[in-house]
Amino acid sequence: MKKIYKSVLFAIIAAAGFTACSDYEAPDITTESAISITGHETSFPASASTGSITFEAKGPVTVTANNEWITASVDGNRIDIAVDQNNAFSGRSGSITVKCGNATDNISIIQSGIIFKYDKIEPISINSDAWTQSYNADATVPIEVSDDADWINTSIADNKITIAIEANMTLIPRSATITVKCGDLEYSIPVEQEELKFPLFKIQTLRVNDSQSTKTYEFKADIPVKFTTEADWVQADFANNTVSIATEANTTGRIRNATLNYEIAGEAGSLVIVQAEFDKEIAGDFHLTFYDYFNEMELTILPAKLSRNGKNYTLTVTDIYFTGQPVLTIPVEYNDETLSVTISSGSTSIGMFQNYYCFLSPVTMGSDDIALYYTRDQKMNAAFVSTVSSDGTEGLIGQFASVSTNRLNLIGYGIGCFSSNSELSDDTAQGNLEIMINPSLLRIYSAEDAASTDAAKAAARTIKRKAANIPFKISPDSAKKFRRIEL
Structure with missing residues (x-):
């Protein structure tokens, strides 16, 4: 009974103690961030x-x-x-x-990442002149521009890339590379600059008329040029950025040629100066020379004459069959720059033989045969040049060569006779007066030989192209076309 009392008393005291503590407030230990x-x-x-x-x-x-x-x-x-x-x-x-x-x-x-706004710079390919160009370029980081040549100046300012290339004063083309860099972006611009173009490099033949004249060409360079020529009527000089070629008046009555040689910066070249005028040195009598297909390619000569009426030029040929008839009048085109005449097939009738119309018909050569066509507008061209035969005979010659536009290799013309003035076909064809292979126009300057057929043949044999490589085999499609008209 005594033990129970003590336990109850302890519980009461403990309860009283906890009740007293319920009114106590603990101190605030919260701290501000450091x-x-x-x-x-x-x-x-x-x-x-x-x-x-x-x-x-x-x-x-x-x-x-x-x-x-x-x-x-x-x-x-x-x-x-x-x-x-x-x-x-x-x-x-x-x-x-x-x-x-x-x-x-x-x-x-x-x-942030880079922001780069710029004009695209294409590869630069320029002539020898100085050149400058600016391009827009703006970035949020520095832009770098560089090059690997001392003749290029690159810069960037005021949001622009400027490329300045000096004039190339040499005869050698040159190349370089410009590099643009912005952050990780880097791209190269190739530069190609042509060499200084000496103006005479592109001239092979210089045509001048008979009057005294001077041709000038600009050449901005400080490079010495040496000229030589054996012609006493030609003078050439280079001074004050100008190349001058002076020619004296031509009073000889003949085409005259001169070779002008030059040396510049270790390079050598030459050009031919041709002095002539159509009315004075070209118009007049010629020998029409050709290899005669109907006579086993024998060299044949016919009298011919070049003339003009205003702007119309004609080649008149006579003595076909050596009878003086017919008279054929062939329209030609004359080029004053090249001193050349051009003949075209089938464009118009060139004369009459008996009751037939005469036309030029192109003769072509393939790999192993020849063919004749009635095709129109097939052209051959002859440029006139002074010539000297192996025996010393001086003359003027124009050898006709193919300038056909449809890849036909013309070697001559047939003088065909047709019953129609417009339709050229097997049905209207009557045969050929001549088939002329490798035709040429030849003039001999010697007074005693000028009209001589024998002299013309002798001269022509030494200067004309040979006919030995012309095949006698006729294309099957052209067999009927190669017949000769009967008198």
Whole structure:
């Protein structure tokens, strides 16, 4: 009974004790943060940049950059941040960690990618002249422009890339490379500049008329030029950026040629000067020479005459069959620059034989046979040049060569007779007066030989193309066309 009493008493005392404690308030142990930072995110452009963050702290502060491209340091109550240039065109992010005692704060760092706006620069290909061009170029990071040649100057200013290329004062073409770099972007621009063009390089033949004259050509260079010629009627000089070629008046009554040689910067060349006028040196009597297909390719001569009436030029041929008939009048085109005449097939009737119309019909040569067609507008051209035969006979010759536009290799013409003045076909064809292979116009200057057929043949044999390589085999399609008309 005594033990029970003591236990109850202890419980009452304990209960009374807990009731008394319920009115007690514990002290407030909450603490303020050790670091107070004004901003937790900082943005930078793509270029290398700096920035700062201010803070308040209750103790020493340290800062650590978590990326290689970020540098951070503490200066008083300020954190200084520096970022390297972002060479990429995409943005990037990183962070720094700030500590004060046991308190830690992470601050995000964001950097933009490059923005590059520019005009596309195409490969540069220019002549020898000086050249300058500017292109728009704007970027959020520095732009670099460079080149690998001392004759190119590149620069960038005021958001423009400027490329200046000096004149090429040499006879050698040159090349270089320009490089544009912006961050990770790098591209190359090839540069090709032509050599200085000596104006006479592109001239093979210089045509002048019979009057005294001077031809001039601009050549802006400080390079010596040496001229030589055996002709006493030609003088050439280079001075004050001008090449001059002077010719005296031609009173000889003949076409005259001269070779002008030149040397410049180790290069040598030459051109032929031809002095003539149609009415004085070309118009007049000729021998029409050709290899006669009907006479086993014997060299044949017919009298011919070149003349003009205003702007119309004609070649008159007589003595076909050596009878003086018919008289054939062939229209020709004359080129004063090349001193040449051009004949065209089938364009118009060139005369009458008996009651038939005469036309020129093209003769072509293939790999192993020859063919004759009734095709119109097939052309051969002869450029006149002075010539000297192996026996010393001086003359003027124009050898006809194919200038056909449809790849036919013309070697001559047939003088065909047709019953129609418009339709040229097997049905209207009556045969040929002649089939002329390798025709030429030849004039002999010697007075006693000028009209001599024998002299013309002798001269022609030494200067005309040989007919030995002309095949006698006739294309099957042309067999009927090669017949000769009966008198």
